[in-house]
Structure formats: structure tokens, C-alpha cells
Amino acid sequence: MQKERTIGTTTLKTPYIGMGTWAIGGGTWWGENDDALSIRTIEEAIDRGIVWFDTAPVYGIGHSENVVGKAIKQNRSRILLSTKCGLEWDHETPCFHKVMEGRNVYRDLSAAAIRKNLEDSLRRLQTDYIDIYYTHWQTPDFSLYPLEETMDTLFQLKKRREDPCHRSLQRYCQNHRKVLLSWTAGCNSGKIQPSGYTYCG
Numbered sequence: 428m429q430k431e432r433t434i435g436t437t438t439l440k441t442p443y444i445g446m447g448t449w450a451i452g453g454g455t456w457w458g459e460n461d462d463a464l465s466i467r468t469i470e471e472a473i474d475r476g477i478v479w480f481d482t483a484p485v486y487g488i489g490h491s492e493n494v495v496g497k498a499i500k501q502n503r504s505r506i507l508l509s510t511k512c513g514l515e516w517d518h519e520t521p522c523f524h525k526v527m528e529g530r531n532v533y534r535d536l537s538a539a540a541i542r543k544n545l546e547d548s549l550r551r552l553q554t555d556y557i558d559i560y561y562t563h564w565q566t567p568d569f570s571l572y573p574l575e576e577t578m579d580t581l582f583q584l585k586k587r588r589e590d591p592c593h594r595s596l597q598r599y600c601q602n603h604r605k606v607l608l609s610w611t612a613g614c615n616s617g618k619i620q621p622s623g624y625t626y627c628g
Contacts, residue, residue: 431576439558453488454528462494469498482495483563511561512548
């Protein structure tokens with residue numbers, strides 16, 4: 428039985444050990460992967476008691492989320508799933524991040540980008556809710572995407588049940604009474620600011 432800890436003031440409990448899936452995205456960072464083997468690995472991890480799985484849209488430019496989605500499809504209710512927002516490769520922004528998989532990746536924590544990121548992640552992960560949602564990277568210049576806008580958007584996604592992109596979050600709030608939206612901010616020096624958490628209760 429894994430030890431657990433409660434996240435902030437919520438009722439959501441997370442195990443101390445989880446499985447990260449950056450490498451499953453493959454590509455230039457990790458090389459070619461066997462997706463079938465990755466899926467079997469995740470399924471085996473679930474069978475052995477691992478319940479927390481972390482991914483992100485930028486891992487393999489969507490590939491990690493696609494693979495994770497296939498692997499957890501039959502076990503979604505048994506696991507805790509976290510993913511992220513804040514990095515874009517479909518459009519340019521004033522804040523260049525780095526080249527990944529031959530694509531220019533930019534930081535974008537505008538309200539529109541956060542909503543689009545979540546909608547895309549739900550589709551790739553083949554789920555209708557996310558348990559933990561992080562911002563992946565903050566911009567060095569907070570005037571581009573003020574923290575107030577970022578946090579307000581996350582709060583709105585929790586509260587605005589009529590939002591068509593996030594009816595899934597509404598259903599989860601209604602059925603389980605807890606959705607964790609987590610924000611982590613990395614400043615220009617690379618230090619991580621304390622996280623802020625909220626939930627539907």
C-alpha cells in the first residue's frame with residue numbers, strides 16, 4: 428500500500444510515487460519507442476499498484492498523451508491523471524521556449540491557450556476529466572501573461588459549468604466533488620514558486 432498525502436486544502440490524495448511519461452513521447456530527446464511496449468508498461472504499472480500518471484502535451488508533441496490515453500482507457504477510474512498547459516507549437520508568441528521535434532515551441536498562458544490546451548489534452552487522453560492540471564512554464568516577463576489572468580482562467584474552468592470545452596470538468600465536479608487545478612510558476616532563475624491549489628467542493 429503506497430503512502431499518500433493530501434494536496435493543499437483539498438480532499439484529493441496523491442501517492443508519493445507516480446509514473447512520468449516524458450520518455451514515452453519518444454522523438455529526439457528519447458529516441459524511437461515501441462508504443463505497444465509503452466502501453467503494456469503502463470498497464471503493468473497499474474496492475475502493480477501505481478495510480479498516478481503524469482504527462483504533458485509537449486512530450487513528443489502530443490505523442491505521450493496519445494499513448495497514455497490508449498493505455499489508461501480501460502482503467503481511467505482507477506488512476507490519478509495529471510497533465511499541463513502553457514507550451515504551444517501551433518502558433519508563435521513573443522516568448523520562444525525551444526525547438527522540440529523540429530518544431531518551434533512557445534510559451535503561452537493566455538486564457539485562450541489554456542482552454543485550447545485542455546480541450547486538446549482531453550481529446551488525446553481519451554478522457555472527460557483531468558485530476559491535476561499544471562501550468563508547465565511561466566514567462567520570464569509576467570506582463571505578457573499576467574499571473575492574475577492565468578489563475579482567473581483556471582478558476583473559471585472550475586466554476587463555469589456551461590463552458591462547452593469543459594463540461595467534462597463540470598461532470599466531474601458534480602459526480603466526485605473534487606477537481607484539482609494546480610498552478611506552478613517557474614521564474615526566470617529557474618526557481619519554482621509555491622503551488623496554488625483549488626477544487627470543486
